[in-house]
């Protein structure tokens with residue numbers, strides 16, 4: 266892919282808000298996935314739509330937040346396979362914050378993008394004319410600016426499952442089956458399974474929170490990449506983890522913001538063959 270696609274950022278707040286809420290069938294997010302029947306969140310749609318149709322120029326139509334994310338490498342004009350980008354989009358979806366996606370071709374970064382993200386990384390989000398990088402910082406800012414619904418995870422639970430991603434990458438890259446990498450991943454997955462068994466269904470109990478929104482995109486990558494490159498899947502014995510994954514992966518917000526399977530496979534290819 267050599268071209269970056271930028272969504273028109275001049276679209277009105279009203280049309281962008283409606284688009285975000287799923288009324289625009291040409292929504293660029295995972296257009297392949299629009300074939301699936303995605304249930305709508307009626308309550309929030311109605312509320313935001315009513316706000317957006319006010320005729321008063323001073324009405325509080327929420328302006329969509331501009332967010333730069335990785336573009337797909339296999340399917341032009343689709344969201345790509347960055348788990349940190351999905352984390353940010355999931356947070357916006359769960360908080361019903363309208364956003365305007367700018368898809369960035371990370372293989373050929375345009376100058377406008379490097380001007381706003383000198384490190385060349387996504388995600389970046391524009392808050393009050395300032396471009397902010399890093400999903401940790403962005404999700405914290407979203408929590409402060411859009412406190413409802415609250416998604417904060419208590420500090421003592423915030424790092425639950427946080428070693429899963431690095432051990433997944435270790436196992437994915439491993440060429441020696443006896444190097445202990447698979448076991449290291451299994452240890453992390455097993456302790457997460459035990460945690461969810463006792464404290465679940467989510468990391469903070471009954472309600473989804475920021476830690477789940479950070480972990481779930483990584484588990485999605487784990488499932489696809491290890492399935493493809495190692496013919497490996499989460500053992501059935503880890504039933505609580507499996508049902509945690511199934512629950513989150515079937516949320517509207519997750520389906521709408523998830524990476525395409527083929528992008529996840531391509532995205533990890535250099536790590537596997539490197």
Ligand SMILES: N[C@@H](CCC(=O)N[C@@H](CS)C(=O)NCC(=O)O)C(=O)O
Pocket residue numbers: 335346347348349350371385386387388398399400401
């Ligand atoms: N710590 C950052 C990590 C962001 C990150 O590593 N993003 C990757 C894409 S998944 C990126 O932009 N890489 C730059 C590149 O591929 O050139 C965050 O949480 O936002």
